[in-house]
Amino acid sequence: MINKKKLESFFNSSSYKPMIQKEIYNALKIKNKDEKKIVRKLLKELQNEGKIYKDSKGRYKVIGKNMIVGTIEFTRNGTMAFVWTENGEEIAVPAEKAGRAIHKDKVVVEITGKWYDIPEGRVVKILDHGLKKVVGTFQPIGRAAFIIPDDPKIQYDFYVPIEFFNNAKPGEKVVGKIIKYPTPTKNPVAKIIEVLGYADDPATDFPTVVVKHDLPLEFPDKVLKEASKIPDRILEKDLRNRKDFRNEIVVTIDGPDAKDFDDAVSVKKLKNDNYLLGVHIADVSHYVKEGSELDKEAFKRGTSVYLIDRVLPMLPFKLSHGICSLVQGEDRLVMSLVMEIDREGNVVDFEVAPGVIRSHRRLVYDDVNALFKGDKVAFNKIGDLYDQLILMKELKDVLRNARKRRGAILDIEGGEVKIILDEKGNTIDIIPRERGEAEVIIEEFMIKANETIAELFYNFDLPFVYRIHEKPDPDTIIQLKNYLSAIGISFKVPKKITSKLLQELLEKTKNHPLRGSIERLLVRSMKRAVYSANNIGHFGLASYAYTHFTSPIRRYPDLVVHRLIKQFLSTNGKLTKKEITKLNDKLSKIAVHSSKRERVADEAEWDYTALKKIDYISKHIGETFDVVVTAVTKFGLFVEIIDKNISGLIHISTLDDYFLYDEERSILIGSHTGKVFKIGDKLKAKVVNANKTRMQIDFEIAKSEA
Template identity: 80%
Template sequence: MITKKKVLNFINSKNYKPMIQKELYKSLGLKTKKEKKELRKILTELIKEEKIYKDGKGRYRPITKNHIVGTIEFTRNGTIAFVWTSSGEEIAVPVEKAGNAIHKDKVIVEIEGKWYDIPEGRVIKIIEHGLKKIVGTFQPVRKAAFLIPDDPKIQYDFYVPIEFFNNAKPGQKVVGKIIKYPTPTKNPVAKVVEVLGYADDPATDFPTVIVKHDINLSFPDDVMKEAANIPEKVLPKELKKRKDFRDELIVTIDGSDAKDFDDAVSVKKLKNGNYLLGVHIADVSHYVKEGSALDKEAFFRGTSIYLIDRVIPMLPFKLSHGICSLVQGEDRLVMSLIMEINKEGKVINYEVTPGIIRSKRRLVYDDVNDLFEGKKEAIEKIGDLKDTLLLMKELKNILRNARKKRGAILDIEGGEVKIILDEKGHAIDIIPRKRGETETIIEEFMIKANETIAEIFHKYNLPFVYRIHEKPEPDTIIQLKNYLSAIGIDFKVPQKITSRILQELLEKTSNHPLRDSIEKLLVRSMKRAVYSSTNIGHFGLASYAYTHFTSPIRRYPDLIVHRLIKKFLSKKDKLSKKQKKLLNDKLAKIAAYSSKRERVADEAEWDYVALKKIDYISNHIGETFDVVITSVTKFGLFVEIIEKNISGLIHISTLDDYYLYDEEKSILVGKRNGKIYKIGDKLKAKVVNANKTRMQIDFEISEA
C-alpha cells in the first residue's frame, strides 16, 4: 500500500533523482489504476504542504533546508526583491535572480549566499501568482495597447490585444485582468475589465488604491450571516463572571470624526497618593470566536484601513459600530485593566478582568483641549468633568516624564496633515494636524496598558504576540548623520545607538526650519515596528516588553492578545512543552501575517494621501510657493512645501547653469556662476506639473 510517508521518504532519499509521474509509478512499483490515482493525490497534497515541488520539466523535487517558500515583494526602484515566509523570515532576491516572478507571487527560493545580514537566494519555482488584477494607464500602440501599471513594484507593462480594449481610451485609468503571466520572451497579457476614468478625476483615486492593493470592500455571505446572529444589546446571561464597572465614571475620548470606540478610560486618586487608572477595551473576543467565519475574515484582513474620507473595516458594521463600540449610555462588554500607579509612573499593582461598563460621556479631543485652555464654550459643555480631566492630565505628565527618563522617543509629530475634500472628492485644502494635551493623555494611557499586559506575559514566559521594534542599522544612522552635517548640525554617532540619543537630537532641533524633514529621516532610519511571538523589546518606546491590546475592533493581533489573556490569566491554563511549541508556532505565523497586512494598509493609506496631494497641487499649476530643499541628488533638488507637507522635484535640467553634483557634501555647484544649492536652502518655486500616474510633482525655481 502506498502512503504519504513512503512517497516523501523516497523523494527525500539520497539516491533519488528527480522524476516525472510515470517514472515514480515504476520506481514505487505501482501497477493498478487505484495505486496510481492514490499517488497523484499524495503528490498534490505534498505540493500543497510545501514539502515537494514540480519543476518546469514536470519532475518532482524535494523542498530541502536550502529552500524557502514565501511571497516575493519587489522594491519601488526595481533593483531587488524580498521574499517573506509565513513565519516572518526575509530573503533578498536580486532582480536578475527573480526569473519571471512578479510582485506578490508565491515562490520557492534556493538560498545561495548572504545579502548584508540576511540570506540571498534565487527563485527556482513560481508556485502561485498573487496578482490577478492590476490598475494602470491605457496606452494604445498601433492595433494593440499596453497597460502601464501604477505600482512601480510591478516590473512589466501588460500587452492588451485589440479584442480586450473594452472601449478604453488613451490615457484612461483602467483595471486589467491578467490573462497570461510573463515568460522569458513575452510580456504578460491583460484584458481591460473596467474603465475607471481619467487620472485627474478624483473618482478614480479610491478604486485605483483598492485594486492596486487587492483590498476587499464587501464581507462574504457567511460572515454577514454570523454577524446578523449577534445580539444588538448585552444579554443578562453575559454578565456572569464579569466585574461590574457601570457605576464608575468612565469616558471615551476620540477625534470628532471617530465612528467606532474600542477604548474607554477612568482615573481616581487614591488615599495613599497613587493613581488608579482603568483602561477598558471592547471585548471583541466574546463575539468573534476562534475558527468562526468572522474570525477567519478578520485574520484575512488583519486590520481596518483608514482612508481620508472612508474606512474599510476589519469587522462588519454591526460589530465595529454596534455591539463592540463603547458608545455613550449603553452597556458594553470589555476586558478591563486596572492599574495602581505611583508618583514615579510605575505600576505597583494591577488587575485584568472581563468587565461590563456604561460609558458616561463621549468626549472629543478638541473640546477637552479647549477646556484645558479655559475656553468658555468648552467649560459650559463638559465643565462637570473638569476635575477628572485635570487628574488625567496630571497622571499623563507623570507617565510621560517616566518614559522620558528611561530614554523613550517622545517628540515625533510625523508632519501629519488633514486633507479637506469637497463633495466630489477634490482636495480643496491641506492643513497641519496638531496634537494637543488630550491626544497625549490617551496615547500615554494606552502605552502604559500595552506595556503592562506584555510585561505580565513576559514575566510568566507564556506564548504571546508582542509588538517589537529593533534598533536601527548603523548604515542608516550614518545617513542621518550625513544629512544633519549637510544642514550644519553636529551629530556624534556613539558605538551603541539608543533611543535616548535620538530623543536628545529631536529636542536639540525642535526649532530648526527643517524640523519636519529631520523627523522624517529619523523615522526612515529606524526599522519598522512589527508583530512577533519572540520578545526583543521596543526600541522607540524604550519598552522591554510591548504589545497591542487596546484596539481589537480594528487590529487582529489585539484580538489574539485578548484571547490569550482569557486563556492564561483567568483559567491559569498550563501547557505541556509540546503544546507550548505548537501555540508559539501558530502565534509566529499570525504575527508575521499581521505585520504583512499592516504594511498593505499603510501603503494604501499613503497612496490615497499622495493622490489627494497631487489633486490639490494640480489646481495650483503656475503658482509660486515657499519651499525648502530636503534632498540633493545628481539629477536635481527635492523640495517641500512645509506647511502642506507636499514634496516634489526641481530637475537639474531646469536650473540656470550646468550644475555639478558633489556627493560628499551633498550639494549642487554651478559650473559658471559657482552658485551652490544645499539641503535646508529656502527657495521660491513654481509648480509646473503634477502627474498622478507617475505620482510625481515637478517644480521650477521662480525668481518671483
C-alpha cells in the same frame, strides 16, 4: 492507507528521485481511485507548505536545505527584490536572478550567498502568481495597446489585444485581468475588465488604490450571515464572571469622525496618593470565536484600512460600529485592565479581567483640549468632567516623564496634515494636524496598558504576540548624521545607538525649519515595528516588552492577545510543553501575516494620501510657494511645501546654470555663477506639473529667486 507523514517520508528517503505524479502512484503501489485522489490532495498540501514543488517537467522535487519558499516583492526602482517566508525570513534577490517572477509571486528561492547581513538567492521556480489584476494607464500602439502599471514595483507593461480593449480610451485609468504571465520573449497579457476614468478625476483614486493593493471590499455572504446571528444587545448570560464597572465614570476620547470606539478609560486618585487607571477594551473575542468565518476573514484582512474619507473595516459594521463599539450610554462587554500607578509612573499592582461598562460620555479630542485651555464653550459642554480630565492630564504627565527618563522617543509628530475633501473627493485644503493634550493622554494610557500586558506574558515565559522594534542599522544612522551635518547640526554617532540619544536630537531640533524632514528621516533610519512571537523589546518606546492589546476592532493581533489573556486566566498560566510548541508555531505565523497586512494597509494609506496631495497641487499649477530643500541629488533638488507636507522635484535641467554635484557635501554648485544649493535652503518655487500616474510633482525656481 496513505497519509501525509508517509508521503513526506517517501520524498525524504535517500532513494527518492524526482518523479511525475504517475510515477509516484507506481512507486507507492497505488491503484485505487480514492487513494489517488488522497495523494493528489496531499501533494497540493505539501506544495502549499513549501516542502515540495513541481518543476517545469511536472516532476515533484523536495525543497532542500538551501531552498526556501516565500513571496517576492520588488523595490520601486526594480533593481532588487526581497522574498519573505511565512516565518518572516528575508532573502535578497537581485533583479537579474528573479527570472520571470513578478511582484507578489510565490516562489522557490535557492540560497546562493550573502547580501550584506541577509541571505541572497535566485528564483528557481514560480509556484503561484500573487497578482491577478493590474491597475494602470491605457496606452494604445497601433492595433494593440499596453497597460502601464501604476505600481513601479511591477516591472512589466501588460499587452492588451484589440478584442480586450473594452472601449478604453487613450490615457484612461483601467483595471486589467491578467490572462497570461511573462515568458522569456513576451510581455504578460491582460484584458480590460473595468475603465476607471482619467487619472485627474478624483473618483479614480479609491478604486486605483484598492486594485493596486488588492484590498478587500465586501464581506463574503457566509461572514455576514454569521455576523447577523450576533445579538444587538448584551444578554444576561454574557455578564457571568465579569467585573461590573457600569457605575464608574468611564469615558471614550476620540477624534470627531470616529465611528468605532474600542477603548475607554477611567482614573481615580487613591488614599496613598497613587493613581488607579482603568483601560477598558472592547471584548471582541467574546463575539469572534477562533476558527469561525468572522475570525478567518479578520485574519485574512489583518487590519482595518483607514483612508481619508472612508474605512475598509476588519470586521463587519454589525460588530465594529455596533455591539463591539463602546458607545455612550450602552452596556458593553470589555477586557478591563486596572492598574495602580505610583508618582514615578510605575505599575505597583494590576488586575486584568473580563468586564462590563456603560460609557458615561463620548468625548472629542478638540473639546477636551479646549477645556484645558480654559475655553468657556467647552466648559459648558463637558465641564462636569473637569476634575476627572484634569486628573487624567496629571497622570499623563507622570507616565510621559517616566518614559522620558528611560529614554523613549516622545516627540515625533511626523509633520502630519489633515486633508479636507469635498463630496466628490476633490482636495479642498491641506492643513497641519495639531496634537493636543487629549491625544497624548490616550496615547500614554494605551502605551502603559500594552506594556503591562506584554510584561505579564514575558515574565511568565508564555507564548505571546509581541510588538517589537529593532535597533537601527549603523549605516542608516550615518546617513542621518550626514543629513544633519549638511544643515549645520552637529550629531556625534556613538558606538551604541540608544533611543534616548535620538530623543535628545529631537529636542535639539525642536524649532528648526526642517523639523518635519528631520523627523521623517529619523523614522526612515529606524527599522519598522512588527509583530513577533519572540520578544526583543521595542527600541523606539524603550520598552522591554510591548504588545498591541488596545484595538481588537481594527487589528487582528489585539484580538489574539485577548484570547491569550482569557486562556491565561482559565489555566492560571499553566501549559504543557506540547501546547507551548503548538501555540508558538501558530502565533509566529499570525505575527508574520499580521505584519504583512499592516504594511499593505500603510502603503495603501500613503498612496491614497499622495494622490489627494497631487489632486490639490494640480489646481495650483503656475502658482509660487515657499519651499525648503530637503535633499540634494545629482539630478536636482527635492523640495517641500512645509505647511502642506507636499514634496516635489526641481530638476537640474531647469536651473539657470550648469550645476555640478558635490556628493560629499551634498550640494549643487553652479559652474559659471558659483551659486550653491544645499539642504535647508528656503526658496520660492513654481509648480509646473503634477502627475498622478507617476506620483510626481515638478517645481521650477521662481524667476525672482533665479
